[in-house]
Structure formats: C-alpha cells, structure tokens
Amino acid sequence: MKPIAPSPGINRRGLLATLGLLPALSVPLFPASAPAQTAISGGLPSWNDGPAKQAILDFVRATSDRSSPSYVVPEDRIAVFDQDGTLWVEHPMYTQVVYCLDRVPDVMAKNPELKNREPFKTVLSGNREAIARLPLRDLEKILAATLSGMTVEEFNAEAKKWLEAAKHPRWNRLYTELAYQPMLEVLRHLRDNAYKTYIVTGGGQDFVRVYAEKVYGIRPEQVIGTAGGTKFAYAGDGKPYLTKEPKLLLNDNNAGKPEGIHLMIGRRPYAAFGNSTGDREMLEWTAAGAGARLKMLLLHDDAAREYAYGPAHGLPDTKVGTFTPALYDEAKRDGWTVISMKNDWRRVFAFE
Amino acid sequence: MKPIAPSPGINRRGLLATLGLLPALSVPLFPASAPAQTAISGGLPSWNDGPAKQAILDFVRATSDRSSPSYVVPEDRIAVFDQDGTLWVEHPMYTQVVYCLDRVPDVMAKNPELKNREPFKTVLSGNREAIARLPLRDLEKILAATLSGMTVEEFNAEAKKWLEAAKHPRWNRLYTELAYQPMLEVLRHLRDNAYKTYIVTGGGQDFVRVYAEKVYGIRPEQVIGTAGGTKFAYAGDGKPYLTKEPKLLLNDNNAGKPEGIHLMIGRRPYAAFGNSTGDREMLEWTAAGAGARLKMLLLHDDAAREYAYGPAHGLPDTKVGTFTPALYDEAKRDGWTVISMKNDWRRVFAFE
Numbered sequence: 001m002k003p004i005a006p007s008p009g010i011n012r013r014g015l016l017a018t019l020g021l022l023p024a025l026s027v028p029l030f031p032a033s034a035p036a037q038t039a040i041s042g043g044l045p046s047w048n049d050g051p052a053k054q055a056i057l058d059f060v061r062a063t064s065d066r067s068s069p070s071y072v073v074p075e076d077r078i079a080v081f082d083q084d085g086t087l088w089v090e091h092p093m094y095t096q097v098v099y100c101l102d103r104v105p106d107v108m109a110k111n112p113e114l115k116n117r118e119p120f121k122t123v124l125s126g127n128r129e130a131i132a133r134l135p136l137r138d139l140e141k142i143l144a145a146t147l148s149g150m151t152v153e154e155f156n157a158e159a160k161k162w163l164e165a166a167k168h169p170r171w172n173r174l175y176t177e178l179a180y181q182p183m184l185e186v187l188r189h190l191r192d193n194a195y196k197t198y199i200v201t202g203g204g205q206d207f208v209r210v211y212a213e214k215v216y217g218i219r220p221e222q223v224i225g226t227a228g229g230t231k232f233a234y235a236g237d238g239k240p241y242l243t244k245e246p247k248l249l250l251n252d253n254n255a256g257k258p259e260g261i262h263l264m265i266g267r268r269p270y271a272a273f274g275n276s277t278g279d280r281e282m283l284e285w286t287a288a289g290a291g292a293r294l295k296m297l298l299l300h301d302d303a304a305r306e307y308a309y310g311p312a313h314g315l316p317d318t319k320v321g322t323f324t325p326a327l328y329d330e331a332k333r334d335g336w337t338v339i340s341m342k343n344d345w346r347r348v349f350a351f352e
Numbered sequence: 353m354k355p356i357a358p359s360p361g362i363n364r365r366g367l368l369a370t371l372g373l374l375p376a377l378s379v380p381l382f383p384a385s386a387p388a389q390t391a392i393s394g395g396l397p398s399w400n401d402g403p404a405k406q407a408i409l410d411f412v413r414a415t416s417d418r419s420s421p422s423y424v425v426p427e428d429r430i431a432v433f434d435q436d437g438t439l440w441v442e443h444p445m446y447t448q449v450v451y452c453l454d455r456v457p458d459v460m461a462k463n464p465e466l467k468n469r470e471p472f473k474t475v476l477s478g479n480r481e482a483i484a485r486l487p488l489r490d491l492e493k494i495l496a497a498t499l500s501g502m503t504v505e506e507f508n509a510e511a512k513k514w515l516e517a518a519k520h521p522r523w524n525r526l527y528t529e530l531a532y533q534p535m536l537e538v539l540r541h542l543r544d545n546a547y548k549t550y551i552v553t554g555g556g557q558d559f560v561r562v563y564a565e566k567v568y569g570i571r572p573e574q575v576i577g578t579a580g581g582t583k584f585a586y587a588g589d590g591k592p593y594l595t596k597e598p599k600l601l602l603n604d605n606n607a608g609k610p611e612g613i614h615l616m617i618g619r620r621p622y623a624a625f626g627n628s629t630g631d632r633e634m635l636e637w638t639a640a641g642a643g644a645r646l647k648m649l650l651l652h653d654d655a656a657r658e659y660a661y662g663p664a665h666g667l668p669d670t671k672v673g674t675f676t677p678a679l680y681d682e683a684k685r686d687g688w689t690v691i692s693m694k695n696d697w698r699r700v701f702a703f704e
Contacts, residue, residue, distance in 0.1 A: 075571060152614060196573075209618045219427060220618030221548075221573075230614050232607035232633055240636045242614055249601055249615065255584035262504060262582050262594055263601065264616060266561045266572030281584055284592045 044189060045346070046182040052296070052344040055337040056186060059294040063270060064193045070292035072270055074194040079271035079294075080261060080282060081187070083201035083208060083225075086275045086298050087216060089168065089178040091307045096203050097139075098175075099162055101131065103146035106158075114145070147204060148246040152230060155244055159210040173351065176215045181350045183273070183298075187216055190271065198269075200261060201225040202253040202278055206244070224264045226252040257282035270294065275310075276323050283336060295336035299323060302342040305352075396541060397698070398534040404648070404696040407689040408538060411646040415622060416545045422644035424622055426546040431623035431646075432613060432634060433539070435553035435560060435577075438627045438650050439568060441520065441530040443659045445484075448555050449491075450527075451514055453483060455498040458510075466497070499556060500580060500598040507596055511562040525703065528567045533702045535625070539568055542623065550621075552613060553577040554605040554630050558596070576616045578604040609634035622646065627662075628675050635688060647688035651675060654694040657704075 047053040062070040063077065084090035104123040107114070114120045119138035122130050134142075150158070168175055187197050199218055201208055205225030212218040229247040234240050252260045258281050261269065271294035272279070272286035283295045300309050300323070310323030331338050341348065399405040414422040415429065436442035456475040459466070466472045471490030474482050486494075502510070520527055539549050551570055553560055557577030564570040581599040586592050604612045610633050613621065623646035624631070624638035635647045652661050652675070662675030683690050693700065 075565070205615075206618070213427070221616065223618070227615055230611050232610050232637070239640050240610070240633065241640075242610060242637075258584050258592070258594060259582050263557075263579055264573065266558070266575070281592065285584070285594075288591050288593075 044182065044185045046185055048344055048346050050344050052337055052339040055294065055296070056189070059271065059292055060189060060193050060195075062292045072291065076267065076270070077190075077193070077195040078198065078265060078267055078269040079190045079195045080198045080200045080224075080257075080269045080273070080286070081183070082257075082274040082276070082279045082282070083199050083203055085300065086273050086279070087179055087183050087199070088175070089180075089306065091300075091309070092169075094203065095175045096207050098166065099159065099207065100142050100146040102162060102166065103158070104142060107145045111145075120145075144246045147207075148228060148244040150244055152206065152242045152244060155206060156210055159207055163211050171349075173349075176211050177351055178349065179215050180345070181347050181352075182345045184216065184350070186273070187218070191217070195271070197222065198261075198265065199223045199225070200252065200257050200282060202251075202256075204228075205250075205252070224250075224252060224260045226250060226256075253278045255281045258285035261285070272296070273298070275300070277327050280327060280330070287334060287336070295331075295334075296339055297323065297327070297331050297336055298339045299328075299341065301340055302345075302348070305345075305348045306341060396534065396537045398537055400696055400698050402696050404689055404691040407646065407648070408541070411623065411644055412541060412545050412547075414644045424643065428619065428622070429542075429545070429547040430550065430617060430619055430621040431542045431547045432550045432552045432576075432609075432621045432625070432638070433535070434609075434626040434628070434631045434634070435551050435555055437652065438625050438631070439531055439535050439551070440527070441658065443652075443661070444521075446555065447527045448559050450518065451511065451559065452494050452498040454514060454518065455510070456494060459497045463497075472497075496598045499559075500596040502596055504558065504582060504594045504596060507558060508562055511559055515563050523701075525701075528563050529703060530701065531567050532697075533699050533704075534697045536568065536702070538625070539570070543569070547623070549574065550613075550617065551575045551577070552604065552609050552634060554603075554608075556580075557602075557604070576602075576604060576612045578602060578608075605630045607633045610637035613637070624648070625650070627652070629679050632679060632682070639686060639688070647683075647686075648691055649675065649679070649683050649688055650691045651680075651693065653692055654697075654700070657697075657700045658693060 044053055044056065047056075062068045063072040065071060081087055084094050088095070101123055104120055108120060108124065115124070119134050119141055122134060122138075123142065147155075163174065163176055166175060167173055168178055171178065190197055197216075197218055199208060199212055199216065199222065201224070203225050205223055205227040208225050209220040209223045212220065212223045226248075227250045229245045229249050230242040231245050232240060232242055250256060250260050250263065254277070257279065261282065268289045269282075269286045270289070270292070272283045273296045274280070274283055275298040279297070283297070286293050287295050299311070300307050302308060311325045311328040328338065330336070339345075396405055396408065399408075414420045415424040417423060433439055436446050440447070453475055456472055460472060460476065467476070471486050471493055474486060474490075475494065499507075515526065515528055518527060519525055520530055523530065542549055549568075549570055551560060551564055551568065551574065553576070555577050557575055557579040560577050561572040561575045564572065564575045578600075579602040581597040581601050582594040583597050584592060584594055602608060602612050602615065606629070609631065613634065620641045621634075621638045622641070622644070624635045625648045626632070626635055627650040631649070635649070638645050639647050651663070652659050654660060663677045663680040680690065682688070691697075
C-alpha cells in the first residue's frame with residue numbers, strides 16, 4: 001500500500017512521540033570485547049549486592065508474603081517498565097529511529113517523486129551528522145512515511161525482518177541482544193511472584209510488540225506505547241484489513257504514561273522502572289498509591305560497558321527524556337531507588 | 353471535583369458511543385418467577401445439546417488438542433465478547449445509560465444552575481417516556497456531565513456504589529445478576545483451555561471495568577470499551593491524580609472494535625461473540641484469520657425468559673446495534689453460528 005504523506009492536519013506531538021526523538025550522536029562507537037554466553041541460575045545473579053538489589057528483593061517479598069502488612073493480592077500485582085534506556089540500550093540513537101531511517105529507501109522506491117525532496121534526500125545521503133541535525137518537523141515526515149500506510153501485518157513483517165538483521169554499531173550485535181541482562185532477571189523474578197509485567201514506552205507500540213515476547217517474555221497486549229490509529233476497511237474480495245494511520249491515539253511519554261496505564265491496564269502499578277524525565281509521571285503515579293511501591297531509576301554511569309549520561313556525567317543530553325539533576329534530586333528526596341549501572345550490575349548483557 | 357459541562361469542541365461521535373444509545377423502552381416489564389440458585393457442574397451445563405453448544409466444544413477441542421491440524425499455541429488463544437446483549441441483558445435500556453440518568457441529581461446538586469436547563473430538567477422529572485424521547489445531543493450532555501470531571505477513583509467508587517444497589521425493573525435484581533449463565537460457562541470453558549477472555553464493548557471501558565472481574569472473571573486490563581481520555585495533574589499537596597476528560601480516544605463500536613482490539617491486544621482473536629451489527633466488523637475480523645475461528649451471534653428470541661428482538665421478532669429495534677436480517681443472512685452465508693436463546697439455553701440466569 002502507498003505510504004501516506006504527512007498532511008497539514010497531522011498531529012505533531014504524536015509524531016514526535018512516536019519518533020521518541022533522537023539522542024545525540026556524538027558518542028564514540030567502539031567494539032566491545034569478545035562475548036561469552038553465561039547461564040542464569042535464577043534470582044538476580046547479574047546484580048551485585050547493594051541497596052538496589054535489596055530494594056527489589058525486599059519489595060517482592062513484602063508484597064507477596066501473605067503474612068506481610070504490605071501483602072498485595074496477585075491480581076493487583078502490576079509492574080511497569082520503560083523500555084529505551086531502561087530495558088535496552090538507547091544510545092547513540094533510539095532503535096526505532098534507526099529503523100525508520102533504514103526504511104526510507106523502500107519508501108522512496110514506492111514514491112520516487114520524494115527522492116529529491118527533503119528530508120528524504122538527506123536520509124538517502126547516508127550522512128549521519130546531517131541526519132542528526134534534521135529538524136523535528138523533518139523527522140515527523142520520515143515517521144509518517146515509514147510507520148503508516150501499510151496493513152498491520154505488513155508492518156509486523158517488515159519490522160521483524162529488520163530486527164533479525166540490523167546491528168548496533170558499537171557491539172555489532174542485533175538490537176534485540178542489547179537488552180540488559182539484570183533487567184531481564186527482574187522481569188522474571190517479578191513474574192515468578194505473580195506480577196504481570198508491562199512495558200510502558202514512548203516508542204511505538206506496534207514496533208515494540210514485534211519483539212517484546214521473544215526478548216522480554218512480554219506479550220503484545222502487555223506492551224503499552226505511543227500508538228497511532230488504524231483503519232478498518234474491506235479489500236476487493238471482501239476480506240477486511242487494518243491499515244496503520246498517521247493519527248495519534250496515545251503519546252506515551254511523561255503524563256501520557258500514567259494516562260496510558262489507565263487506558264490499557266485500568267489499575268495503578270505497584271512497581272515502576274524508568275531512566276529519564278519521560279518516566280517521572282509514571283513513577284510519581286506509582287509512588288502515590290498506598291502500601292509498598294517500588295520506584296526505580298536506572299542511572300547510566302558506565303561508559304566502559306555501556307554509556308555514561310545523566311547527572312554528573314559528561315555525555316550530552318538526549319533531546320528529551322534526560323535523567324536530569326532535578327529528577328535525581330526528586331528520586332533522592334522521595335525515596336526512589338537509583339540503580340547505578342556501574343556499581344549495581346555485575347553484568348550488563350547476556351553475551352558478556 | 354466539578355463536572356465538566358459539554359464544550360463546543362466535544363466529540364459527538366464519542367459521546368454517542370459512550371452512551372451506547374438507548375434501546376426502545378416499550379418492552380413490557382413484569383416480575384420473573386421465584387429464583388433458585390443452582391450449582392454448576394463444569395462444562396456447559398446450561399446449554400442444550402445442539403449446533404451452538406457443539407460449535408463451541410468442537411472449536412475449543414480443535415484449537416487446544418496438540419494433535420489437531422487447527423491447534424493454536426496457548427499464547428495466541430484470544431477470545432473476545434461483546435457485552436450488552438451478549439454477556440448480559442441490554443433491554444429495556446443499556447445499564448450504563450440508566451447509571452448516567454441516575455447520576456443526574458448528584459450532578460445537579462453540585463451545579464444547581466443546570467436544574468432548570470434541558471435536558472437535565474426532563475431527566476429530573478422522572479418521566480421515562482420523555483427521557484426516552486430525548487434527542488441524541490441532549491443525551492450527550494448528560495454523558496459529559498455524568499461520566500467526566502471526576503478523578504478515576506471517584507468514578508470507580510460512584511459506579512461501584514450504584515451497581516451494588518440499582519435493580520433491573522423486570523427482575524428486581526441487581527444488574528450484575530443479569531449476566532447470562534450460559535455465557536459465563538463459555539468464558540470459563542475457554543479460560544480452562546488457556547484462552548484469554550476479553551470484553552470488547554461499545555459501553556464505557558471504565559464503567560465495565562468496575563464489575564467485570566466480579567461478574568465475568570475478567571480483569572480490568574482485559575476490558576476494551578469506548579474510552580475517554582484522562583488528564584494527569586498535581587493536587588495542592590503535590591500528589592498526582594487522573595481526571596476523566598470528555599475527550600474520545602476509542603469509539604469501540606463497529607469498525608472501532610477491530611481497531612480497539614489491535615490497539616489493546618495487538619493480535620487477531622480466534623473466537624468472537626456478539627449479538628448485533630455493532631459486532632459485525634469484530635466477527636468479520638476474527639473470521640478472516642487462518643485456521644479454526646469461532647464466530648457466534650446471540651439471537652434474542654425468548655420473550656418469556658428474556659426478550660425477543662432481531663430478525664423475525666416483534667420487538668422494535670434498538671437505535672443502533674440491531675441484529676438485522678442482513679446480519680442474520682451474513683452469518684448464515686459465512687458459516688457463523690447463531691445461538692438461539694430459546695432453543696440453545698437450558699437456563700438464562702444463575703438465579704433461575
């Protein structure tokens with residue numbers, strides 16, 4: 001089906017949200033040392049002993065032990081996780097943005113008249129610095145052209161194919177291999193204790209759903225993300241199909257996260273994990289509930305094994321969603337737990 | 353919090369959808385015979401043997417038996433159910449509409465200036481015939497005033513309180529007692545075979561979520577309905593809260609049902625149950641998938657035990673969502689199964 005060109009009525013906020021916005025591209029890319037697969041023995045083996053690991057174990061025990069004053073009935077056990085920078089690597093560029101940029105040549109093949117038009121011309125040039133400098137309105141056009149106008153099945157097939165081949169420039173690994181091993185253990189530990197685990201991401205809901213079950217053990221219906229509308233119609237043979245539309249239904253960033261949680265889950269979570277100001281409202285909403293609530297923020301302070309950015313670190317901020325000093329202060333003031341990647345994680349990736 | 357008056361920018365289609373629209377009020381109301389609680393022995397005991405019961409049993413067996421060519425892996429087993437007229441009684445008026453009308457005096461108490469304004473004046477008069485004649489734009493005002501402007505917790509508490517007291521005029525029973533016993537057995541039979549059961553209703557998502565777990569065994573996150581937006585904000589003490597807004601996110605009727613299923617589940621169902629044209633697209637979308645798919649339509653042909661309306665029956669049509677002769681023909685042509693309440697159900701309610 002023909003991709004839909006951005007229309008004047010297009011929702012700007014939505015597209016920015018779908019995009020997730022580009023983090024800075026100035027991070028030096030270098031290959032990691034030779035990987036080695038390691039077996040997992042249950043619990044949280046990739047965590048070092050310390051306050052972060054302890055906070056997780058204490059919370060799970062307190063809410064699942066029937067004799068505990070903080071006991072939570074299993075049907076209310078909801079845990080929510082931001083994705084980019086919380087469950088997997090978000091530098092130097094959100095994976096979905098890389099996907100959209102990579103899709104541009106395909107879109108051009110179907111719409112050759114766009115070839116000499118900006119921003120597609122710049123994307124086709126392959127000049128990463130120029131691409132990083134593209135203004136947001138241009139990125140919106142790229143999103144509209146690459147994430148809508150196809151059936152939901154076509155989108156899923158295209159995204160799946162890309163994810164099975166595209167590699168992160170630093171590690172030369174599939175993006176799906178760049179999930180954080182310690183967080184995969186937290187997801188499993190929570191599920192082992194009857195928690196229902198959800199992703200609540202500013203990224204595109206349909207995109208993340210393509211791989212969430214395989215990578216995180218999270219089914220599509222437990223992925224909440226920035227979501228566009230679809231349109232039901234009939235093909236010539238009378239068979240119905242759904243087309244992805246460039247129309248925003250949910251901007252799942254900032255206040256959109258608790259709003260999205262209400263829309264899709266209808267209950268307040270007991271545990272929330274994030275890493276940036278885009279997750280602030282979700283953590284505040286979680287924290288405002290009665291009883292034991294787990295509020296965790298991941299601090300990227302490990303330039304050697306991953307990246308270092310956020311409070312007191314040198315890397316330039318992402319355009320949105322930064323772990324600002326103000327967020328750090330709020331976390332400290334309100335008793336949220338800050339995870340230090342450098343100190344709290346024994347291992348970052350499964351392949352290490 | 354002050355209820356929000358309808359604004360000129362309000363989404364008309366959304367409010368109509370939330371309302372669900374009023375079925376005709378001309379049904380004679382009479383008390384049922386003395387009820388008797390009956391134990392359930394598992395399976396589908398409230399179903400008579402016949403093609404409808406057989407279709408359900410055959411489908412579940414074919415999709416859950418590993419040796420069957422139609423076997424479906426457990427994580428893909430999704431079954432969707434319309435609510436009004438499919439899982440519980442929708443005559444003489446959708447339960448949620450009764451709720452909204454009953455809420456009007458409360459809203460008036462907080463906004464006395466509305467007391468002498470239409471449509472609130474008519475609702476306060478208690479004249480049911482006049483209420484039934486209210487034009488749709490007036491019903492929208494009632495919805496906007498009664499279903500938004502409060503926090504999500506306030507809404508839940510109000511709806512819960514009402515549901516624990518309000519009774520259906522014909523049976524003098526709580527509305528939640530008017531769930532169809534045979535359908536409760538189908539829900540359980542599907543869940544016993546690893547199906548995830550969802551409600552996909554034109555009614556308000558937040559309203560149905562209040563009682564769905566208790567009545568149907570369906571958790572809030574598995575209720576998809578017509579959904580309005582919420583707004584995240586901070587109270588004076590800095591505590592965050594969510595307010596229900598008169599802004600439509602999802603009109604979960606007709607094409608909105610498959611669109612809502614994609615948004616909230618992200619996968620095509622294997623089984624779908626409905627009773628009206630509002631469910632047509634959902635059934636078509638389910639039917640268009642590969643392999644065994646269960647498509648069931650409930651025909652209300654039992655005036656003695658419930659109501660008779662739809663093809664070849666005397667009751668006047670509801671304003672929307674009717675089981676039309678065209679829908680009946682489509683069902684017959686495409687191999688969907690029509691459930692005859694009169695012939696296929698041994699018992700209609702648990703209290704019989």
